[in-house]
Amino acid sequence: MTKKTFPLLFALLALVLVTGCVAKSDYLKKVAEADGKAQELKTCNLEKDKLLAQRGELEKLLKTEENAARQKIADLQAENTKLKSSVAFLQKKEEIIQKESDTYKDLVREMKGEIAKGQVTITELKGKLTLDVVDKILFASGEAKVKKEGLEVLKRVVDILKNLKDKSILVEGHTDNVQIRGQLAQVYPTNWELSAARAINVARYLQSQGINPELLKAVACGEYKPVADNSTAEGRQKNRRIAIVLSAKD
Numbered sequence: 001m002t003k004k005t006f007p008l009l010f011a012l013l014a015l016v017l018v019t020g021c022v023a024k025s026d027y028l029k030k031v032a033e034a035d036g037k038a039q040e041l042k043t044c045n046l047e048k049d050k051l052l053a054q055r056g057e058l059e060k061l062l063k064t065e066e067n068a069a070r071q072k073i074a075d076l077q078a079e080n081t082k083l084k085s086s087v088a089f090l091q092k093k094e095e096i097i098q099k100e101s102d103t104y105k106d107l108v109r110e111m112k113g114e115i116a117k118g119q120v121t122i123t124e125l126k127g128k129l130t131l132d133v134v135d136k137i138l139f140a141s142g143e144a145k146v147k148k149e150g151l152e153v154l155k156r157v158v159d160i161l162k163n164l165k166d167k168s169i170l171v172e173g174h175t176d177n178v179q180i181r182g183q184l185a186q187v188y189p190t191n192w193e194l195s196a197a198r199a200i201n202v203a204r205y206l207q208s209q210g211i212n213p214e215l216l217k218a219v220a221c222g223e224y225k226p227v228a229d230n231s232t233a234e235g236r237q238k239n240r241r242i243a244i245v246l247s248a249k250d
Contacts, residue, residue, distance in 0.1 A: 103246065104129055106160045114153065128247045131157065132227070135198070135240040142184045144197035146205055154202065157244065158209040168250055169206065170217045172243040173199030176236035177223040196220030202242050215249065 104124050114120035114137065121132045138150035146154065161169060173195030180188050188194040196218070203218040228235035 103160060103164065107131060107157070110156050110160060120153075128245055130246075131244040133242045133244070134237060135242065136237070138202070138242055139198060142180075142188075142194075144188075144194060144201055146201055151205065154205055155209065158206060158211065161206070161244075161246075162210045164215075164246065165212075166249050167215065167246045168217065168248065169211065169215050170219060170243075170245040170247065171199045171203045171206070172219045172221050172225075172245060173197070173202075174221050174225060174227075174239060174241045174243060175223050176239045177226070177230045178236065191222040192220050195222045198242060202244075 101124075104122065107122050107129075108115065111120045111122065111131070114133075115122065119134050119137050123130045123132075133153065137153055138146050140147055161167075175191040175195050177191075180190060180194065188197065199218040199220055203216050207213045207216060223230070223239070226235075226239045227241075228238040230236050230239060
């Protein structure tokens with residue numbers, strides 16, 4: 001090897017060393033960049049998982065709130081329906097009370113003459129309107145057939161009652177506690193039979209005048225529901241009566 005080749009070899013070796021150092025430096029730089037990007041990606045993934053978890057919690061909370069809102073709406077709708085039903089019931093009740101009051105006023109106005117004489121009493125209590133008519137203006141003594149004057153009184157009552165379509169009309173026969181004797185006992189052995197016959201005859205007359213028989217009932221009470229003391233003549237007179245009771249239809 002000549003002296004001229006040494007410089008050339010030396011230059012080539014230096015070039016190789018320099019090139020190798022440059023390549024290694026680029027490699028390390030690339031590795032560092034890759035590590036940085038990997039760490040950045042890991043950080044991004046962690047942030048993404050965190051955001052996804054937060055979104056899941058928010059969706060869960062939103063679902064809970066949505067269900068609660070739906071339940072609240074359903075509750076409010078149910079309450080609204082209940083309130084509407086209550087309002088309708090109260091309106092209906094108010095109409096019934098008003099009609100009952102009007103019927104009471106009509107009967108009082110129509111029967112004012114008999115009321116003044118003590119022959120008729122009209123009471124209204126707990127949804128029931130009762131018209132008590134003493135027997136002497138309806139029947140002859142010991143008789144169950146309604147006399148002419150009694151029919152005229154009942155006719156005035158019918159004109160009011162026949163407009164009532166939603167009321168039960170109960171006709172009650174009442175007597176005093178004096179036992180039936182003599183020949184009359186052969187027809188009416190006790191006060192039960194007499195009170196029953198009188199109640200039935202009044203109910204039949206009401207039917208004949210256009211009252212719906214499905215609304216009518218006839219009941220015998222005999223001497224067992226007095227409104228006065230049977231120990232006096234005045235009390236016994238009050239107890240001998242026909243009661244027409246209006247109440248809510250069954």
